[in-house]
Amino acid sequence: MTLNADIGEGTGTDKALVPYLDWCNIACGAHASDPEHMQETVELMQQHGVRVGAHPGYPDQENVGRISVAMPSDQITEQVSSQVKLLQSMAKVEYIKPHGALYNDMMSDLEVFNAILTAAKRHQLPLMLLAGDFPIHHALAQQLDIALYHEAFADRAYTPDGQLLSRSESGAVHQDVHLIVKQAQLFLEDPPYQIDTLCLHGDHPASVEAAPQIRQLIDC
Template identity: 30%
Template structure:
């Protein structure tokens, strides 16, 4: 079986050069929560060198809060920001003649469109022109999944290797002490359960059905390199190919 491991990169953590060899797709910040031409170019170059699929990682325009705080923003302002980020990213990709593989929204925007139908619909309307032959990374059983499928958008189901889940399959808030999984064995078992049994154990102990095409590791998790290296090596021992 094949498994895709993705990572949010180009976010100023400066560990991409170490992480890239252990992942198969990446989500590069494109100016909303972090990023500019230089960081985008450097991260694209690393991805190409490591044969990693390249995705754009647009966000609320909120560098102050790293895109992790819900914003009250008009539809027009959201459109202008998302289009500006994606246009910049595609312009940088064109310099190296590489195609965009996917789009994955970041942080608070990702979480909001997972539960808010109006915002999810608006996000698809904004990004639809960018999603021709491009995947949208979405969470299983989310509002954005249903809206995307209804609007004939190609999707890949994403789960989070280093985050805990609620019973409703949303991510446990980062304000909660158990939001993150940082022990490499816990992360591996978390992922293996989803891969082998299509089940995720929630923070309350329930086993919930989940579909997964790609697993995310956050590059700003304090031991991200240790986690992604351990995950890559041990999934391969289990007979899975990372690609």
């Protein structure tokens, strides 16, 4: 099991989180960040030996990529591909993990998922997605020979069907350190499905505070 976090989004918590991470998902300038900040983030991750993944999102910094943007499939592919390519000019990118609304749309809309798979195929990179019972997603990825990394969220609430509860809903993000650690422990000790990595969000203080305890649980 590994620990990952979304990084380089201007939250000011990257330095506090990085010592506990295995993988980092670096914002690629669309929903957050810019080339200068991306380079600084890459250097910080390299100092700590953290593996780098691209974290592309909808081009909407005003809403931090958390609102769906209507665009045709080929445009989604090009958006993801161009953001990955920008990060590849700075670091060895080892996988792709979409951000925010693009991630949610990928899990709920197979047209969006296929568009992102096409970008992953272009760059020959694995794709990170929500761990759970999503057989069609797995079949489509297998058809294109795209490896999948399955992630669970220690600090997010889930819906009964295994999707993430929308951030617009109350309680979508856990604010209690004990609850975050407990949820991580449940995923580690009794995973309901294949889980390769746990995710924390650096934009919430409780998640940052929980990171050392979760790292300890993983390393036990």
